[in-house]
Amino acid sequence: MASRVIALMTDFGKEDFFVASLKGTILKINPLARIVDITHRVPSFDVFASSFVLFSTFQYFPLQTIFLVIVDPGVGSSRKILLAETKNYFFIAPDNGVLSLVIEKDEIKQIRKVTNEKFFLPNPSSTFEGRDKMAPVAAWLSKEVPCEEFGHEVSHYKKVSEKRPQVRGNEILGRILYVDKFGNLITNVPFQMVDFLREKRNVEMISLFVKNTEILSFKKNYSSAKKGELLFLGGSLGLIEIAVREGSACEKLKAETGDEVRIITRCET
Amino acid sequence: MASRVIALMTDFGKEDFFVASLKGTILKINPLARIVDITHRVPSFDVFASSFVLFSTFQYFPLQTIFLVIVDPGVGSSRKILLAETKNYFFIAPDNGVLSLVIEKDEIKQIRKVTNEKFFLPNPSSTFEGRDKMAPVAAWLSKEVPCEEFGHEVSHYKKVSEKRPQVRGNEILGRILYVDKFGNLITNVPFQMVDFLREKRNVEMISLFVKNTEILSFKKNYSSAKKGELLFLGGSLGLIEIAVREGSACEKLKAETGDEVRIITRCET
Amino acid sequence: MASRVIALMTDFGKEDFFVASLKGTILKINPLARIVDITHRVPSFDVFASSFVLFSTFQYFPLQTIFLVIVDPGVGSSRKILLAETKNYFFIAPDNGVLSLVIEKDEIKQIRKVTNEKFFLPNPSSTFEGRDKMAPVAAWLSKEVPCEEFGHEVSHYKKVSEKRPQVRGNEILGRILYVDKFGNLITNVPFQMVDFLREKRNVEMISLFVKNTEILSFKKNYSSAKKGELLFLGGSLGLIEIAVREGSACEKLKAETGDEVRIITRCET
Structure with a gap:
C-alpha cells in the first residue's frame, strides 16, 4: 500500500x-x-x-x-x-x-x-x-x-477571524479574501448566496460594486466576456470572483485583500 | 511496474x-x-x-x-x-x-x-x-x-503557426522563438541548416544580424567566448542560439520573441 | 527497497x-x-x-x-x-x-x-x-x-575559498556568507565560537557591528525580539545570523554577501 x-x-x-x-x-x-x-x-x-x-x-x-x-x-x-x-x-x-x-x-x-x-x-x-x-x-x-x-489533547486553539458576508435586503456585503496569480479577486461571498437571492426574488439586474466601480457583467465563465472586460462570476472555489478576461482585475481596479464588495440586485417592479 | x-x-x-x-x-x-x-x-x-x-x-x-x-x-x-x-x-x-x-x-x-x-x-x-x-x-x-x-476521435485540431526559417542564396532568414531564463535567444534556425550551408559552400566567414547588430563570433560553446562577449552557437535543442557568456543576450540586444535574425555566409573568391 | x-x-x-x-x-x-x-x-x-x-x-x-x-x-x-x-x-x-x-x-x-x-x-x-x-x-x-x-580517480579538485572567521582578543571578525529569503544575514561565525568566548571570559556585554551599526540584542530566537527590532542569534545552521523580527535585516542594513561583521565582548572589570 x-x-x-x-x-x-x-x-x-x-x-x-x-x-x-x-x-x-x-x-x-x-x-x-x-x-x-x-x-x-x-x-x-x-x-x-x-x-x-x-x-x-x-x-x-x-x-x-x-x-x-x-x-x-x-x-x-x-x-x-x-x-x-x-x-x-x-x-x-x-x-x-x-x-x-x-x-x-x-x-x-x-x-x-x-x-x-x-x-x-x-x-x-x-x-x-x-x-x-x-x-x-x-x-x-x-x-x-x-x-x-x-502529545496530550488540547481543547483550545487559535482561530483566524472569518469575515462572513452579510445579506441586507437586496444587498450582499462581502470582502476580497485573496488575490490569485492571475489578478483575480476572490471574495468571501458564496456563489450560492447570490444564486439564492436571485431565485428567491424576481431579479432583473445584478451588479457588483468594488473600489467605486460598478461591474454589470455577471458571467458563467471567463471566456463569456470580451478580452479586457471586467466581470464577476462564480469561481472554482464556489465563491464570487472578480476577473478581467486575459488580464488582471487586481491591477485594473487597484484592489487588494480586505477591500469591500457589494453585490446589489434590482427586482422587476 | x-x-x-x-x-x-x-x-x-x-x-x-x-x-x-x-x-x-x-x-x-x-x-x-x-x-x-x-x-x-x-x-x-x-x-x-x-x-x-x-x-x-x-x-x-x-x-x-x-x-x-x-x-x-x-x-x-x-x-x-x-x-x-x-x-x-x-x-x-x-x-x-x-x-x-x-x-x-x-x-x-x-x-x-x-x-x-x-x-x-x-x-x-x-x-x-x-x-x-x-x-x-x-x-x-x-x-x-x-x-x-x-471520447470519440476527431480529425481536426488547432495548430500554432510554425514560422519556418528560409534560405535565400547565402542567407538564412529566421526568428527568435524563445528567450530562456539566462537571456539566451533561441532561434528557429536548426544548427544543421547552418552547418549544411557552410559545408556545401566554401564558407570563409559567417555572421548573424539581429536588432541592427552583427555578431561575428560563432562558437562551439559558451565558454569559448570571453566573459561578456556576444556569440551565437548551436544550442542544446539543435537550434541556433544567441548568447552572452555569463550575461544576458536579451538585455544586451533588447531583443525579444519574434525578432528577425539573418545568418549570412561569405565565401572565398 | x-x-x-x-x-x-x-x-x-x-x-x-x-x-x-x-x-x-x-x-x-x-x-x-x-x-x-x-x-x-x-x-x-x-x-x-x-x-x-x-x-x-x-x-x-x-x-x-x-x-x-x-x-x-x-x-x-x-x-x-x-x-x-x-x-x-x-x-x-x-x-x-x-x-x-x-x-x-x-x-x-x-x-x-x-x-x-x-x-x-x-x-x-x-x-x-x-x-x-x-x-x-x-x-x-x-x-x-x-x-x-x-571514470578514473583524480587527486585534485577545485576549492572555493573558505573565509574562516578570526578571533582577536575579545573580538571575532567574520563575514556575511549568505542572505536568505527572509533577508536574514547568515555569517561564517559559528555560534559555538561566541558561546565559548562568552564562557571562557566573564562576559558582561556582547554586541555585533555590521555596516557601521551596533546591534546589542543577542537573542535565543526571533520571537524574543520586538517586531521590527534588529537582533543577532545562533541560527538553525549553527552560525550567527543577523535578523529583524518579521522584517528584513538585509534591507534595513543595506548589507550583502561578503560584508564584514565584528562581534565584540566586554568583560566585567
Missing part, C-alpha cells in the same frame, strides 16, 4: 535550503514518503492568506493526507505545535490560526499539542522548528504512528 | 492552490501516480511559448509519459479538451494549438475529444477544467484506462 | 524546459528514481552561494543520496565533471569548487573524473552537459552502478 501523502505548505520560498531540509528530514525517516508541495510562496508571515490557500485545496487530496503547514511569525516563542486529526485528514502546524478554517470544515476528531521529544531531531534548534520538530513528526505520522504518541 | 509518469505544464504559477489541487486530484484517483512538474511559469495565456517549452523537453521523458498541459485563455468556452496518443506518448490539453508542434513530431496515432463525464469530478466548475476534468482524465489514463473510453 | 534519492540543485530556474529535461532523462533510465529538488534558483553562475546552500542542507538527506549539482559558468569548457563518494553520500558536479565545502565535511572516500561515454546520452550537446552527461550518470548511479565504472 502507498504511504500517506505529506503535503507541504510554507512561506520559505524555493531559493534557499529550507524546503530541501524538510524533505530530506522526512525521507530519512520514511524513505517511502510521498511528498507534494502545495506552495512555498504564501506571503511571508501571512497567516490568513495561508489558511485560505490550504482551505482552497485540501479536499482534493487523498484521504489521510498529512498537511504540514509552516507559516510562522512566532517561531521559537511559546506558541504550541498542533497535530489535528479530522474526519479525513491530518494537520501539523503552529498554533497561530492557520488551521482553523480547514479543521472546522472537515470535522475535528482530536487536537493535540506536540511535545514528545522522541520524535524530534536531536538537539532541535530554536529557530527552525519546521525542520527539527514538525517535519520529523509528519514523517513518523506517515509511518502510521498513532496520534496519541505525539 | 512503475505507473506511467504524469508531466504537468501550466501557467498557474506556484504561489496559489491551483497546481496543488491538480496533484491532489491525481493522487486521489491513482495513489501510485508519479507526477513531474515541467513548469508552471510559462507566460500567462501564451500558447506559442508553452508549445515551444513542451517541444524542447518531451522527448527526454520515459515512453508512455502523459503530458497534461493547461495553458488556456479559452477556459470554459466551447473549445474542446483533446487527448492525443502519439507513437511514444500521451497528451491532454485544450484544443488551442499548444500540442501541434509535439504531436506532429512524434507521429500521431489518435486524437480524441474528451467528453466522457464518468471520468470527471462530480459537478465540474466552469472555470477550472484543469482540476475538474483534465487532471482526473490524466489520472485514469495513468491507470491504463484505454483512450477509446474518454 | 526504495531507490537512492537524487537531489537536484541548479541555477536553471523553473520557467524553462531545463529542469524538466533533467528529470525526464533520469526517469527514462531509472523509472523508480526518487527525485527531490533542493533549489533551482541559486543566483546564476554563483558557485559560492550554491556551495553554501548545499552545505546547509545535505546532512538532512538519507544516506546514499546522490546530489546532482549543476551551477556552471564553464559549461562546455575543458573543466571536468566530478563524481565524489563521501562517507554517507554521492555528489556529481562540475569541477568548479561547488563541492569542496561538503565533501570535506563528510569525509572523502573517492573522487573520479566522469569520462565513460557509455553512460551519456548519445551525441551529447556541448552546451547542456547537465542533461546529456550528468543526469544520466546520476540515474545510473541510483541504479547502483559502482563508481569505478564512470
Whole structure:
C-alpha cells in the first residue's frame, strides 16, 4: 500500500535550503514518503492568506493526507505545535490560526499539542522548528504512528477571524479574501448566496460594486466576456470572483485583500 | 511496474492552490501516480511559448509519459479538451494549438475529444477544467484506462503557426522563438541548416544580424567566448542560439520573441 | 527497497524546459528514481552561494543520496565533471569548487573524473552537459552502478575559498556568507565560537557591528525580539545570523554577501 501523502505548505520560498531540509528530514525517516508541495510562496508571515490557500485545496487530496503547514511569525516563542486529526485528514502546524478554517470544515476528531521529544531531531534548534520538530513528526505520522504518541489533547486553539458576508435586503456585503496569480479577486461571498437571492426574488439586474466601480457583467465563465472586460462570476472555489478576461482585475481596479464588495440586485417592479 | 509518469505544464504559477489541487486530484484517483512538474511559469495565456517549452523537453521523458498541459485563455468556452496518443506518448490539453508542434513530431496515432463525464469530478466548475476534468482524465489514463473510453476521435485540431526559417542564396532568414531564463535567444534556425550551408559552400566567414547588430563570433560553446562577449552557437535543442557568456543576450540586444535574425555566409573568391 | 534519492540543485530556474529535461532523462533510465529538488534558483553562475546552500542542507538527506549539482559558468569548457563518494553520500558536479565545502565535511572516500561515454546520452550537446552527461550518470548511479565504472580517480579538485572567521582578543571578525529569503544575514561565525568566548571570559556585554551599526540584542530566537527590532542569534545552521523580527535585516542594513561583521565582548572589570 502507498504511504500517506505529506503535503507541504510554507512561506520559505524555493531559493534557499529550507524546503530541501524538510524533505530530506522526512525521507530519512520514511524513505517511502510521498511528498507534494502545495506552495512555498504564501506571503511571508501571512497567516490568513495561508489558511485560505490550504482551505482552497485540501479536499482534493487523498484521504489521510498529512498537511504540514509552516507559516510562522512566532517561531521559537511559546506558541504550541498542533497535530489535528479530522474526519479525513491530518494537520501539523503552529498554533497561530492557520488551521482553523480547514479543521472546522472537515470535522475535528482530536487536537493535540506536540511535545514528545522522541520524535524530534536531536538537539532541535530554536529557530527552525519546521525542520527539527514538525517535519520529523509528519514523517513518523506517515509511518502510521498513532496520534496519541505525539502529545496530550488540547481543547483550545487559535482561530483566524472569518469575515462572513452579510445579506441586507437586496444587498450582499462581502470582502476580497485573496488575490490569485492571475489578478483575480476572490471574495468571501458564496456563489450560492447570490444564486439564492436571485431565485428567491424576481431579479432583473445584478451588479457588483468594488473600489467605486460598478461591474454589470455577471458571467458563467471567463471566456463569456470580451478580452479586457471586467466581470464577476462564480469561481472554482464556489465563491464570487472578480476577473478581467486575459488580464488582471487586481491591477485594473487597484484592489487588494480586505477591500469591500457589494453585490446589489434590482427586482422587476 | 512503475505507473506511467504524469508531466504537468501550466501557467498557474506556484504561489496559489491551483497546481496543488491538480496533484491532489491525481493522487486521489491513482495513489501510485508519479507526477513531474515541467513548469508552471510559462507566460500567462501564451500558447506559442508553452508549445515551444513542451517541444524542447518531451522527448527526454520515459515512453508512455502523459503530458497534461493547461495553458488556456479559452477556459470554459466551447473549445474542446483533446487527448492525443502519439507513437511514444500521451497528451491532454485544450484544443488551442499548444500540442501541434509535439504531436506532429512524434507521429500521431489518435486524437480524441474528451467528453466522457464518468471520468470527471462530480459537478465540474466552469472555470477550472484543469482540476475538474483534465487532471482526473490524466489520472485514469495513468491507470491504463484505454483512450477509446474518454471520447470519440476527431480529425481536426488547432495548430500554432510554425514560422519556418528560409534560405535565400547565402542567407538564412529566421526568428527568435524563445528567450530562456539566462537571456539566451533561441532561434528557429536548426544548427544543421547552418552547418549544411557552410559545408556545401566554401564558407570563409559567417555572421548573424539581429536588432541592427552583427555578431561575428560563432562558437562551439559558451565558454569559448570571453566573459561578456556576444556569440551565437548551436544550442542544446539543435537550434541556433544567441548568447552572452555569463550575461544576458536579451538585455544586451533588447531583443525579444519574434525578432528577425539573418545568418549570412561569405565565401572565398 | 526504495531507490537512492537524487537531489537536484541548479541555477536553471523553473520557467524553462531545463529542469524538466533533467528529470525526464533520469526517469527514462531509472523509472523508480526518487527525485527531490533542493533549489533551482541559486543566483546564476554563483558557485559560492550554491556551495553554501548545499552545505546547509545535505546532512538532512538519507544516506546514499546522490546530489546532482549543476551551477556552471564553464559549461562546455575543458573543466571536468566530478563524481565524489563521501562517507554517507554521492555528489556529481562540475569541477568548479561547488563541492569542496561538503565533501570535506563528510569525509572523502573517492573522487573520479566522469569520462565513460557509455553512460551519456548519445551525441551529447556541448552546451547542456547537465542533461546529456550528468543526469544520466546520476540515474545510473541510483541504479547502483559502482563508481569505478564512470571514470578514473583524480587527486585534485577545485576549492572555493573558505573565509574562516578570526578571533582577536575579545573580538571575532567574520563575514556575511549568505542572505536568505527572509533577508536574514547568515555569517561564517559559528555560534559555538561566541558561546565559548562568552564562557571562557566573564562576559558582561556582547554586541555585533555590521555596516557601521551596533546591534546589542543577542537573542535565543526571533520571537524574543520586538517586531521590527534588529537582533543577532545562533541560527538553525549553527552560525550567527543577523535578523529583524518579521522584517528584513538585509534591507534595513543595506548589507550583502561578503560584508564584514565584528562581534565584540566586554568583560566585567
